Amino acid sequence: MKGNIYIETYGCQMNVADTELVLGILKNNGYELTKNAHEANVILLNTCSIRENAEQRIYGRLGNFKTLKTLKPDLVVGILGCMAERLRKDLIEEKKIVDVVVGPDEYRKLPELIDTAFNGEKGIGIKLSRTETYDDIIPYREDGLQAWISVMRGCDKFCTFCVVPFTRGRERSRTLNSIVNEIKQLSLRGFKEVTLLGQNVNSYLDGNFDFADLLSACAVVDRNIRIRFTTSHPQDLSDKLLYTIAENSNICNYIHLPVQSGSNRILQLMNRTYTIEQYLSLIEKARKIIPGVSFSTDIISGFPTEAYEDHVMTLDVMRLVKYDGAYMFKYSPREGTKSFKMGDDVPEEIKTKRLQEIIELQQNISSEINQSLVGKEEIVLIEGLSRKSEKFLSGRTDTNKIVIVPLEENLAEGSYVKVKIERATSATLFGNVVSVIEPGRETLPLTA
Numbered sequence: 001m002k003g004n005i006y007i008e009t010y011g012c013q014m015n016v017a018d019t020e021l022v023l024g025i026l027k028n029n030g031y032e033l034t035k036n037a038h039e040a041n042v043i044l045l046n047t048c049s050i051r052e053n054a055e056q057r058i059y060g061r062l063g064n065f066k067t068l069k070t071l072k073p074d075l076v077v078g079i080l081g082c083m084a085e086r087l088r089k090d091l092i093e094e095k096k097i098v099d100v101v102v103g104p105d106e107y108r109k110l111p112e113l114i115d116t117a118f119n120g121e122k123g124i125g126i127k128l129s130r131t132e133t134y135d136d137i138i139p140y141r142e143d144g145l146q147a148w149i150s151v152m153r154g155c156d157k158f159c160t161f162c163v164v165p166f167t168r169g170r171e172r173s174r175t176l177n178s179i180v181n182e183i184k185q186l187s188l189r190g191f192k193e194v195t196l197l198g199q200n201v202n203s204y205l206d207g208n209f210d211f212a213d214l215l216s217a218c219a220v221v222d223r224n225i226r227i228r229f230t231t232s233h234p235q236d237l238s239d240k241l242l243y244t245i246a247e248n249s250n251i252c253n254y255i256h257l258p259v260q261s262g263s264n265r266i267l268q269l270m271n272r273t274y275t276i277e278q279y280l281s282l283i284e285k286a287r288k289i290i291p292g293v294s295f296s297t298d299i300i301s302g303f304p305t306e307a308y309e310d311h312v313m314t315l316d317v318m319r320l321v322k323y324d325g326a327y328m329f330k331y332s333p334r335e336g337t338k339s340f341k342m343g344d345d346v347p348e349e350i351k352t353k354r355l356q357e358i359i360e361l362q363q364n365i366s367s368e369i370n371q372s373l374v375g376k377e378e379i380v381l382i383e384g385l386s387r388k389s390e391k392f393l394s395g396r397t398d399t400n401k402i403v404i405v406p407l408e409e410n411l412a413e414g415s416y417v418k419v420k421i422e423r424a425t426s427a428t429l430f431g432n433v434v435s436v437i438e439p440g441r442e443t444l445p446l447t448a
């Protein structure tokens with residue numbers, strides 16, 4: 001054994017999937033995983049640069065590990081992911097405790113770079129690649145129900161506010177075959193849900209196979225595995241893809257389709273490549289092709305030059321679409337992006353006020369949608385005991401809503417059940433099981 005690795009993951013699901021790749025690579029090289037930082041010889045932070053506060057959190061965490069390093073001078077501390085790529089050598093110069101800096105395309109070199117650090121030098125790997133997809137690497141996954149699979153890497157869209165094209169490089173896709181094989185393995189291990197990941201999953205391309213082909217190939221592997229995917233860019237959401245979702249019962253009727261703003265002027269400044277009219281007609285078309293489809297979105301408040309009228313247009317779009325959920329952010333200027341040069345002219349208190357209005361509106365919409373489900377029946381995948389009480393189980397619908405049902409002896413983690421919804425809040429549905437559709441893997445303990 002070479003040593004114990006402790007790793008923390010920040011940022012998006014792509015980073016969660018990358019952490020599993022990194023652990024796959026390191027375990028193959030004789031490292032073990034520990035969940036206790038005090039037992040580790042190597043501490044890794046897989047980081048995010050998307051907004052200023054994401055980076056601030058990491059700096060805070062590095063401060064915590066400084067004490068540990070004084071106690072244990074041989075400890076190797078490494079920064080992986082988007083911050084490694086964005087800040088590169090500066091990280092090592094500014095933060096003396098950092099020994100290893102490895103960007104998203106150089107994880108194969110990690111064992112070597114950690115050795116370099118053990119030998120007292122700094123291990124740096126920050127080149128981006130046009131081809132690296134880690135197609136042949138088996139990620140390390142603990143047993144469970146839900147798995148993330150990266151199907152493509154990078155982003156070519158260059159939205160003017162976003163660091164991702166700089167931290168993750170150009171778009172490239174994994175092979176369809178390797179993805180299908182990975183799902184076959186997950187099926188044998190009893191997984192029940194797979195989420196295909198990419199910054200723009202629908203730009204996936206492997207030879208002649210596009211994302212719709214990939215989705216249908218994944219869906220037939222095991223009809224008891226639900227297939228989810230994220231994120232979709234409105235520009236690439238093809239009719240073929242919509243029909244593929246409609247035709248396969250185990251592809252979830254749920255599309256994360258970030259709008260960012262409701263104002264065409266702002267959308268243009270953001271380089272989002274669609275108008276709000278095009279976006280809304282896409283939603284309308286999707287609702288025709290996939291009855292009952294639901295949407296979630298990302299929204300930025302306070303983009304440079306955003307006026308009150310622009311903000312109102314965003315609220316209007318939210319009311320029109322009625323998203324099931326939204327991730328809502330204050331604009332954060334990132335050095336090196338195009339919008340950085342536009343200034344950051346919306347005052348902080350206005351950004352905060354607008355964001356608050358956006359959040360409140362979304363809460364109202366979510367509770368309205370959830371209330372409309374009371375009395376209806378939903379198919380739920382049981383995931384385990386509810387977080388709040390051992391007498392209840394928690395699961396999710398196809399449209400990703402959390403449903404709480406009373407614990408019953410015949411219900412197992414991984415079961416699909418039909419639930420009648422009895423009441424709802426903006427975040428959660430509560431109901432009773434009507435019937436078990438597909439039995440799960442193991443019967444849950446009646447007490448924890």
Ligand code: SAH
Nearest residue numbers: 161162199231258298299300329330331332
């Ligand atoms: N590839 C995905 C998501 C990228 S990051 C997509 O295109 O939708 C997730 C979200 O973070 C973005 O959708 C955007 O809403 C937000 N985001 C990105 N850069 C930001 C910035 N500089 N300030 C605030 N929010 C940002």
Ligand code: SF4
Nearest residue numbers: 155157158159162164
């Ligand atoms: Fe960033 Fe835009 Fe690419 Fe999404 S599509 S990752 S927001 S540049």
Ligand code: F3S
Nearest residue numbers: 011012048049050082
């Ligand atoms: Fe963050 Fe990088 Fe993901 S910047 S959101 S971890 S792609």
